[in-house]
Amino acid sequence: MTVTTQQAIEQCVLAAVLPGQSQPLSVLGKVLRADSDTCAIELGFPAKSRQREYEQFLQAQLREIGSQASVSVSWKVAAHVSQQKIQNLENVRNIIAVASGKGGVGKSTTSVNLALALAAEGARVGILDADIYGPSLQMMLGVAEGVRPKQYGTHYLLPIEAHGIQSMSMGYLVTEKTPMVWRGPMATGALQQLLYQTYWQDLDYLIVDMPPGTGDIQLTLSQKVPIAGAVVVTTPQDIALLDAKKGIEMFAKVSVPVLGVVENMAVHVCRQCGHHEHIFGQGGAQSIAADYGVKVLGALPLSLQIREQADCGVPVMVAEPNGEAAQLYRGAALAMAAELVTRAATAEAAPQISISDD
Structure with missing residues (x-):
């Protein structure tokens, strides 16, 4: 095989924009091997559900330049350095904070299902419940009361x-009845212990389910933890959008890139007639995304099923992995992971947000 032909194959696939993505493959991955028989691609984000689609798409691109090489797509998640220049955890490649400006927007449900979606896509994933005062992770994951972490070393x-x-x-x-009557420094200290004294085991992503608001815990996490990126969860309601803006601006002030916005309760679909109704408003997430130069990673419906399954400890990603809601979470997780790679590859920080008191 001539060098020119090999270069032509590499140039072809690296210039291709994969279905559902906005950046070329040169940003999202690399060519491991290119010859007359095989073109091996390695993505920087997990994509198990789209693997075959990507392979067929790239193979079609190669046919257009006369190459008969078969395409194989794999992935390897790299560790991305946080903008705060804080050293990464030893066994955690990327920490992603999931936050909201206010409570009641479905942030914890989103965190759990995003973590499960990333795992379903082929990543090694952990999740930390950073809400010291109102932890809900145990219930959402169906972990029986009384189960305690084992000591290691x-x-x-x-x-x-x-x-x-x-x-x-x-x-x-x-226990679920124990009130955490702690002042801010005690809560933030406990959270840091949970993060740094947990023996996480070879994680591609650690999802941190942040408490609502922009107080002590959020600020401590943002300044002292190597967060690779953040996701802001909101609903279309004006009040929720107002608080979501504060969350985005908080991350901008502490130099944490916002990977995108997830809109919860975007639409209600009547189970009797199928009528779609935007109970909490429409287009709010798109408006925030446009204002701050971030992406809308996904829009989830107002669903009784999602709520019931979270309450009984079997999240929708587990209960119905092939259902419509699960596919929406998978899409949001893929978009989030791809955006993290894009930010690192293009050496771009968070959107340049100018904040003043004017």
Whole structure:
């Protein structure tokens, strides 16, 4: 095979924009091998559900330049350095914070299902419940009350595995009736211990389910934890959107890139007649995304099923992995992971947001 032909194959696939993506493959992955028989591609994000589609798409691109090489797509998640220049955790490649400006927008449900979606796509995933005062992870993952993390060595706790992901929460260390009557410094100290003294095991992503608001815990996490990126969860309601803006601006102030916005309760679909109704408003997430130069990663419906399954400890990604809601979470997780790679590859920080008191 001539060098020119090899170069032509590499140039062809690297210039291709994969279905559902906005950046060329040169940003999202690399060519491991290119010859007359085989073209091996390695993505920087997991994509198990789209693997075959990507292979067929790239193979079609090669046919257009006369190449008969077969295409194989794999992935390897790299560690992305946080903008705060804080050293990454030893066994965690990327920490992603899922936040909201206010409570009640479905942030914890989104966090759990995004983590499960990433795992379903082929990544090794953990989730940390950062809500010290109102931990809910134990219930959402269906971990029985009384299950406690086991000690590892002298300083660590082993995370509790549920549905294929590693998890840690204050809810594993207290009973559901124990009130956490702590001042801010005590809560932030406890959270740092949960993060750094949990023996996470070879994670591609650690999803941190942040407490609502922009207070002590959020600020401590943003400044002292190597967060690779953040996702802001909102609903279309004007009040929720107002608080979501504050969340985005908080991350901008502490130099954490916002990977995108997830809109919860975007539309209600009547189970009797199929009528679509935007109960909480329409287009709010798109408006915020346009204002701050971030992406809308996904829009989830107002669904009784999603709520019921979270309450009974079997999230929708586990209960109905091939259902419509699960596919929406998969799409949001893929978009989030791809955006993280894009930010790292293009060496772009968070959107340049100018904040003043004017």
